[in-house]
Amino acid sequence: xxxxxxxxxxxxxxxxxxxxxxxxxxxxxxxxxxxxxxxxxxxxxxxxxxxxxxxxxxxxxxxxxxxxxxxxxxxxxxxxxxxxxxxxxxxxxxxxxxxxxxxxxxxxxxxxxxxxxxxxxxxxxxxxxxxxxxxxxxxxxxxxxxxxxxxxxxxxxxxxxxxxxxxxxxxxxxxxxxxxxxxxxxxxxxxxxxxxxxxxxxxxxxxxxxxxxxxxxxxxxxxxxxxxxxxxxxxxxxxxxxxxxxxxxxxxxxxxxxxxxxxxxxxxxxxxxxxxxxxxxxxxxxxxxxxxxxxxxxxxxxxxxxxxxxxxxxxxxxxxxxxxxxxxxxxxxxxxxxxxxxxxxxxxxxxxxxxxxxxxxxxxxxxxxxxxxxx
Amino acid sequence: xxxxxxxxxxxxxxxxxxxxxxxxxxxxxxxxxxxxxxxxxxxxxxxxxxxxxxxxxxxxxxxxxxxxxxxxxxxxxxxxxxxxxxxxxxxxxxxxxxxxxxxxxxxxxxxxxxxxxxxxxxxxxxxxxxxxxxxxxxxxxxxxxxxxxxxxxxxxxxxxxxxxxxxxxxxxxxxxxxxxxxxxxxxxxxxxxxxxxxxxxxxxxxxxxxxxxxxxxxxxxxxxxxxxxxxxxxxxxxxxxxxxxxxxxxxxxxxxxxxxxxxxxxxxxxxxxxxxxxxxxxxxxxxxxxxxxxxx
Numbered sequence: 001x002x003x004x005x006x007x008x009x010x011x012x013x014x015x016x017x018x019x020x021x022x023x024x025x026x027x028x029x030x031x032x033x034x035x036x037x038x039x040x041x042x043x044x045x046x047x048x049x050x051x052x053x054x055x056x057x058x059x060x061x062x063x064x065x066x067x068x069x070x071x072x073x074x075x076x077x078x079x080x081x082x083x084x085x086x087x088x089x090x091x092x093x094x095x096x097x098x099x100x101x102x103x104x105x106x107x108x109x110x111x112x113x114x115x116x117x118x119x120x121x122x123x124x125x126x127x128x129x130x131x132x133x134x135x136x137x138x139x140x141x142x143x144x145x146x147x148x149x150x151x152x153x154x155x156x157x158x159x160x161x162x163x164x165x166x167x168x169x170x171x172x173x174x175x176x177x178x179x180x181x182x183x184x185x186x187x188x189x190x191x192x193x194x195x196x197x198x199x200x201x202x203x204x205x206x207x208x209x210x211x212x213x214x215x216x217x218x219x220x221x222x223x224x225x226x227x228x229x230x231x232x233x234x235x236x237x238x239x240x241x242x243x244x245x246x247x248x249x250x251x252x253x254x255x256x257x258x259x260x261x262x263x264x265x266x267x268x269x270x271x272x273x274x275x276x277x278x279x280x281x282x283x284x285x286x287x288x289x290x291x292x293x294x295x296x297x298x299x300x301x302x303x304x305x306x307x308x309x310x311x312x313x314x315x316x317x318x319x320x321x322x323x324x325x326x327x328x329x330x331x332x333x334x335x336x337x338x339x340x341x342x343x344x345x346x347x348x349x350x351x352x353x354x355x356x357x358x359x360x361x362x363x364x365x366x367x368x369x370x371x372x373x374x375x
Numbered sequence: 376x377x378x379x380x381x382x383x384x385x386x387x388x389x390x391x392x393x394x395x396x397x398x399x400x401x402x403x404x405x406x407x408x409x410x411x412x413x414x415x416x417x418x419x420x421x422x423x424x425x426x427x428x429x430x431x432x433x434x435x436x437x438x439x440x441x442x443x444x445x446x447x448x449x450x451x452x453x454x455x456x457x458x459x460x461x462x463x464x465x466x467x468x469x470x471x472x473x474x475x476x477x478x479x480x481x482x483x484x485x486x487x488x489x490x491x492x493x494x495x496x497x498x499x500x501x502x503x504x505x506x507x508x509x510x511x512x513x514x515x516x517x518x519x520x521x522x523x524x525x526x527x528x529x530x531x532x533x534x535x536x537x538x539x540x541x542x543x544x545x546x547x548x549x550x551x552x553x554x555x556x557x558x559x560x561x562x563x564x565x566x567x568x569x570x571x572x573x574x575x576x577x578x579x580x581x582x583x584x585x586x587x588x589x590x591x592x593x594x595x596x597x598x599x600x601x602x603x604x605x606x607x608x609x610x611x612x613x614x615x616x617x618x619x620x621x622x623x624x625x626x627x628x629x630x631x632x633x634x635x636x637x638x639x640x641x642x643x644x645x646x647x648x649x650x651x652x653x654x655x656x657x658x659x660x661x662x663x664x665x666x667x668x669x670x671x
Contacts, residue, residue, distance in 0.1 A: 095567045097565060099571035116576030116577055116581070
């Protein structure tokens with residue numbers, strides 16, 4: 001099998017499906033979107049991730065046509081879509097509340113958009129049946145929305161928005177109303193359907209796990225700005241700011257001063273009485289410049305003795321243990337009061353756990369484990 | 376025992392305030408007129424014993440109901456009442472729907488005030504409000520004065536004492552009964568449904584026809600019944616604002632009772648009116664029931 005990696009964003013020849021060009025959106029004095037530019041490519045599963053009020057929903061509503069940019073332009077397939085009303089756009093949206101028409105059956109809900117296009121009856125019936133099959137809703141076709149479960153309603157909303165075969169499908173917190181277990185199953189279903197239909201999906205979510213699971217690329221937003229746009233692994237492994245590092249997953253942030261030692265290697269002095277830390281980084285930092293070191297807890301090794309070959313090793317004692325079943329997170333308190341989190345997989349029975357409260361331990365990590373971030 | 380007592384309260388209430396008066400009216404409708412007090416015979420005299428009761432029942436007959444079918448005044452009055460009720464219900468709907476829609480779309484902090492303005496007229500007497508309309512609609516009334524002053528007309532319009540005045544009066548009086556149920560249906564509607572309809576290719580107008588109207592249908596039905604049922608038997612508005620040409624059963628009923636002093640025929644008219652009203656009332660109940668089921 002010669003699988004080519006799907007990464008049109010790295011291909012300078014690729015034409016983006018959607019382009020935000022210096023888009024600003026203001027509501028009165030409040031700036032929801034601040035001079036934002038972004039390219040989204042065909043067949044992408046793109047996630048807009050951020051806390052509530054960061055402007056992600058405004059981005060989506062501008063794509064759907066319910067809002068128009070105050071400044072700048074949005075292009076769909078090279079065409080400026082600002083003057084096009086929502087009902088004339090080849091864009092469909094799946095609403096957070098699902099917005100199913102309560103007076104229509106599931107079948108009629110899915111057929112609603114097709115009827116507006118005056119699709120011939122046999123084609124329309126075939127298309128609706130296809131959508132019902134895709135979302136496994138065949139036996140519910142005649143029911144009304146209030147007669148089915150939340151998970152089924154979510155699938156009806158998806159089927160309805162996909163029925164018109166839009167160029168772009170917008171999903172506004174599509175799984176927000178489902179419980180955790182169902183949400184996880186549905187995430188994979190969404191990815192499956194996206195792959196089968198080849199539609200470009202843009203999903204809005206505040207759930208970082210959901211964004212990481214489903215998306216080909218994630219845009220982390222804060223206060224109307226894009227903080228970082230990258231693949232989930234890059235976002236996690238090489239966040240470009242403390243905000244992104246902190247927003248995605250769990251992280252230890254150590255503040256200090258960098259001193260260049262050799263090429264791409266820095267010494268970080270961070271606390272009185274603590275040995276300096278070593279980190280590799282491609283970002284050029286001036287000597288004496290303030291910096292942040294971000295280390296994921298699972299990249300920190302915890303041991304009873306000082307590991308002989310460790311580049312970074314600090315001593316502390318176990319302050320707290322969070323037992324998560326498959327994992328344990330140790331909160332280790334250093335001599336100066338700083339708490340560092342270290343995570344290990346629970347491969348052994350809990351009764352044979354090596355460390356317990358107030359045990360003296362060593363924490364260590366490699367030079368490449370941490371990400372060095374500018375102030 | 377306590378449960379039985381609790382249930383008994385509403386039944387006793389219904390019995391005392393609805394069933395008993397109804398049977399009294401029904402009994403009068405089966406009697407004959409008489410120059411007496413009360414102006415009908417027979418009257419039930421329990422002192423006569425069993426024979427007296429038997430004698431009483433033997434004197435009751437359906438003569439008055441037969442009379443209603445023989446004189447065309449009555450069925451014409453019923454028909455005309457139903458016609459006026461239907462037309463004024465449609466007029467009230469046409470006037471009331473946009474008001475309810477505007478209220479439901481108004482900013483949330485305005486809604487209680489708007490609701491207040493709809494209910495406010497109820498705080499003055501209904502009779503006074505109808506008299507006020509006489510002042511507005513009469514030949515020398517405010518409306519004619521305004522129209523003459525602006526030069527739209529050169530001679531005053533005759534509105535008072537015509538069916539037009541009756542329609543104006545009914546629409547004005549019953550408007551809140553139309554607005555409130557429609558407003559409550561529209562207010563509960565999820566705004567994203569309209570956006571979803573537009574997103575799926577509807578124009579604003581199509582979205583209104585295909586989503587807003589069907590979803591406010593329970594409110595429309597409730598409002599129409601709430602207006603139509605009392606209007607069929609309406610008496611005050613046609614007698615104050617209507618003319619000699621306005622034929623409504625409420626007016627006929629009043630004349631039978633007070634001008635003709637023919638209580639038995641008047642009672643028969645009332646019984647038939649009740650039977651006519653039972654149909655829309657049953658339909659109304661069924662609509663309400665269906666709605667509550669749909670909301671479960």
